[in-house]
Amino acid sequence: MSKSSDPRSPILAAGAKAPNFRLKTTPDQTVALEDFLGRPVVLAFYPADWSPVCSDQMGLYAQVMPEFKKFDAEILGISVDGIWTHLAFAKDRKLNFPLLSDFEPKGAVSRLYGVYETSTGESARALFVIDKHGVIRWSLLSPDGVNPGADGILTALEHLR
Amino acid sequence: MPETYEPPRLTLPVGERDHSEGPLDAPVVLVEYGDYQCPYCGAAYPVVKRLQKELGSTLRFVFRNFPITNAHPQAEWAAETAEAAAAEGKFWEVHDYLYENQRFLGDAEHFARYEAKLKLDVAKIAREVAQHAFSSRIEEDFLSGVRSGVNGTPTFFINGSRYDGPPEVQPMLEALTPGRGADRRKSRS
Numbered sequence: 001m002s003k004s005s006d007p008r009s010p011i012l013a014a015g016a017k018a019p020n021f022r023l024k025t026t027p028d029q030t031v032a033l034e035d036f037l038g039r040p041v042v043l044a045f046y047p048a049d050w051s052p053v054c055s056d057q058m059g060l061y062a063q064v065m066p067e068f069k070k071f072d073a074e075i076l077g078i079s080v081d082g083i084w085t086h087l088a089f090a091k092d093r094k095l096n097f098p099l100l101s102d103f104e105p106k107g108a109v110s111r112l113y114g115v116y117e118t119s120t121g122e123s124a125r126a127l128f129v130i131d132k133h134g135v136i137r138w139s140l141l142s143p144d145g146v147n148p149g150a151d152g153i154l155t156a157l158e159h160l161r
Numbered sequence: 162m163p164e165t166y167e168p169p170r171l172t173l174p175v176g177e178r179d180h181s182e183g184p185l186d187a188p189v190v191l192v193e194y195g196d197y198q199c200p201y202c203g204a205a206y207p208v209v210k211r212l213q214k215e216l217g218s219t220l221r222f223v224f225r226n227f228p229i230t231n232a233h234p235q236a237e238w239a240a241e242t243a244e245a246a247a248a249e250g251k252f253w254e255v256h257d258y259l260y261e262n263q264r265f266l267g268d269a270e271h272f273a274r275y276e277a278k279l280k281l282d283v284a285k286i287a288r289e290v291a292q293h294a295f296s297s298r299i300e301e302d303f304l305s306g307v308r309s310g311v312n313g314t315p316t317f318f319i320n321g322s323r324y325d326g327p328p329e330v331q332p333m334l335e336a337l338t339p340g341r342g343a344d345r346r347k348s349r350s
Contacts, residue, residue, distance in 0.1 A: 057312065062231050064307055094231035147314035
């Protein structure tokens with residue numbers, strides 16, 4: 001019980017090795033970070049599926065996908081939502097990249113990256129750009145309720161070159 | 162990590178490529194990134210009209226496309242229709258009509274009747290939309306928005322700086338005329 005009052009460990013910063021993980025993306029498929037070694041990876045942690053705005057962060061990334069592809073980058077959305085809500089959300093918003101379920105043990109990967117909000121039991125809105133060697137090259141913790149957009153990601157991907 | 166917050170800046174300056182209303186040398190330039198099918202943009206449409214009325218010739222208003230097509234299947238069609246009308250000099254007429262008739266999006270006939278009323282070449286517009294003649298321009302608008310910190314619609318920029326307040330008349334008027342707002346407060350106290 002006393003654990004919930006622990007402050008969040010700091011967000012992993014540029015230069016750190018990106019901790020590997022394996023999470024479910026469909027009921028019978030998992031995705032591991034190391035599957036993408038050799039390519040840049042964008043991790044987009046977000047609080048919850050079904051954000052009430054009409055053009056949410058994940059929807060924007062789906063729309064910007066052709067730009068991410070120019071860098072051969074893979075984008076992975078991560079929240080503590082279960083697989084079934086991820087599937088429904090991805091279908092509804094026509095998302096074209098995997099959503100990973102940091103569901104059991106809850107928030108374990110978010111904690112590993114220093115982006116788990118114990119007060120809400122959700123991931124913070126945080127972005128990581130990881131290079132082809134698995135090293136974090138850029139990270140951003142977005143203030144509550146602020147959609148961090150795609151610009152910082154694209155700039156970080158440009159700097160990988 | 163950001164210590165002091167600075168709103169993002171417009172990366173593509175307002176220029177000849179843009180659709181704009183109001184004097185080219187107006188002291189205040191308001192840029193909107195919008196989607197014709199977005200209900201929030203529909204709600205912001207009369208707000209902009211009101212701002213234009215209040216500020217008159219001191220305001221230049223620019224509209225750029227930011228269609229979120231995965232959420233709004235008619236948004237690209239609408240944007241291309243307005244651009245095709247622009248090629249015949251009737252951008253703002255069709256822009257306004259699209260926002261005033263958002264509920265008819267998907268009913269191409271409804272909009273074709275208005276184009277005919279404007280004496281536009283309805284067949285030419287339909288052909289250009291079908292051939293996506295203006296999609297690269299819309300794409301350019303969209304990407305300029307992405308690189309300027311447009312994360313959803315509507316997003317406004319005031320003199321090149323992103324406006325993060327609510328898309329409502331009073332707060333926007335104050336942001337557009339900071340001096341005037343301060344004078345008013347002063348005279349009241």
